Amino acid sequence: MKILVTGSNGMVGTELKKHLDNAFFFKHFNYPDLDVTNRHRTQEIIEYHRPDVIIHLAAKTDVDWCEYNPEECFAVNVEGTRNVCEGAQKVKALLVVPSTFYVYPGDKEGPYDERYDQVIPDKIIGTYSKSKWIGEVVVSEFKNMRHLIVRFGSLFGGGEKDKKFVSKVLRMVSSGVKEIRMIDNRFIQPSSVKDTARNLLSLIEKEGEGVFNMVGHGTASYYEYAKAVLEFAGVKDVKVIPINSKDFKETAPRAVNLSAVNGRLGEMGLDLMRDWRIALKEYIEEIKSQTKPYA
Numbered sequence: 001m002k003i004l005v006t007g008s009n010g011m012v013g014t015e016l017k018k019h020l021d022n023a024f025f026f027k028h029f030n031y032p033d034l035d036v037t038n039r040h041r042t043q044e045i046i047e048y049h050r051p052d053v054i055i056h057l058a059a060k061t062d063v064d065w066c067e068y069n070p071e072e073c074f075a076v077n078v079e080g081t082r083n084v085c086e087g088a089q090k091v092k093a094l095l096v097v098p099s100t101f102y103v104y105p106g107d108k109e110g111p112y113d114e115r116y117d118q119v120i121p122d123k124i125i126g127t128y129s130k131s132k133w134i135g136e137v138v139v140s141e142f143k144n145m146r147h148l149i150v151r152f153g154s155l156f157g158g159g160e161k162d163k164k165f166v167s168k169v170l171r172m173v174s175s176g177v178k179e180i181r182m183i184d185n186r187f188i189q190p191s192s193v194k195d196t197a198r199n200l201l202s203l204i205e206k207e208g209e210g211v212f213n214m215v216g217h218g219t220a221s222y223y224e225y226a227k228a229v230l231e232f233a234g235v236k237d238v239k240v241i242p243i244n245s246k247d248f249k250e251t252a253p254r255a256v257n258l259s260a261v262n263g264r265l266g267e268m269g270l271d272l273m274r275d276w277r278i279a280l281k282e283y284i285e286e287i288k289s290q291t292k293p294y295a
């Protein structure tokens with residue numbers, strides 16, 4: 001199987017490359033060698049390599065940055081995705097596009113299951129999530145193209161590639177703070193990037209198509225998540241203080257209660273995601289053995 005990856009130098013791409021190196025013939029590209037907003041160049045590269053599968057990871061993913069830069073965010077996450085779709089359709093490749101569980105409204109009791117819960121476009125919160133949803137719509141409009149849309153949870157992992165929650169908490173610790181204030185009335189689904197990459201490849205191998213949730217098991221408030229990071233990192237002299245979201249100033253608005261289940265993966269016997277605490281503990285033990293990964 002010949003695989004082409006866009007946006008390969010990011011958090012997910014770096015993890016995927018470790019698996020792809022052993023098992024597949026693959027080509028990977030990152031900005032600026034392949035800028036997916038450049039329609040001509042995107043088609044040229046796809047038509048030259050003629051992959052069986054395209055894993056399209058190129059995206060603007062910083063939720064706060066997207067809120068301030070909606071045009072650039074939509075240019076990459078929507079128009080860039082359209083360009084990749086056109087290429088995939090021409091060479092008859094399966095197109096794999098990660099999305100996010102943030103497309104769900106996050107206002108219901110209990111988890112979202114992709115088999116029964118619909119996305120309600122008017123209820124999607126924030127520019128990043130809207131751009132990912134419109135990207136999903138664009139993909140599904142290419143009727144003669146096989147596609148796999150996978151809604152990830154909030155990822156952790158990747159060591160120096162991690163720009164998300166775990167690295168932010170550990171960087172605060174490295175900077176010497178003794179108190180960290182974290183929201184305790186908003187819930188997410190932390191998910192290991194290692195599990196996600198492995199699970200994504202197994203789904204591709206089993207020729208999964210359509211829309212799938214792929215999230216770590218279990219939910220956490222940001223407060224619980226930060227406490228677990230410090231506990232597993234062995235940090236005892238930093239206090240996590242629970243606060244209410246209304247007392248916290250944020251750039252991008254976020255959903256209140258986001259949790260999901262991997263309905264279709266479970267049905268296919270392909271849910272390889274682990275409980276977030278188990279995977280987080282393993283990840284932090286791995287990075288603890290490195291010299292000051294977040295110094």
Ligand SMILES: NC(=O)c1ccc[n+]([C@@H]2O[C@H](COP(=O)([O-])OP(=O)(O)OC[C@H]3O[C@@H](n4cnc5c(N)ncnc54)[C@H](OP(=O)(O)O)[C@@H]3O)[C@@H](O)[C@H]2O)c1
Pocket residue numbers: 006007008009010011012013030031034035036037056057058059060061062076080097098099100101132151152153154155156164
């Ligand atoms: N990380 C998460 O928590 C999470 C959660 C849900 C879904 N996802 C989705 O998973 C996918 C991969 O995410 P990730 O965490 O690996 O993101 P990431 O670390 O931000 O990586 C994205 C990559 O895309 C590249 N890129 C940006 N603009 C580009 C362009 N115009 N053309 C080509 N490449 C471009 C970036 O390059 P530069 O660094 O040079 O800008 C970066 O290497 C994305 O679709 C994201 O929406 C991620």
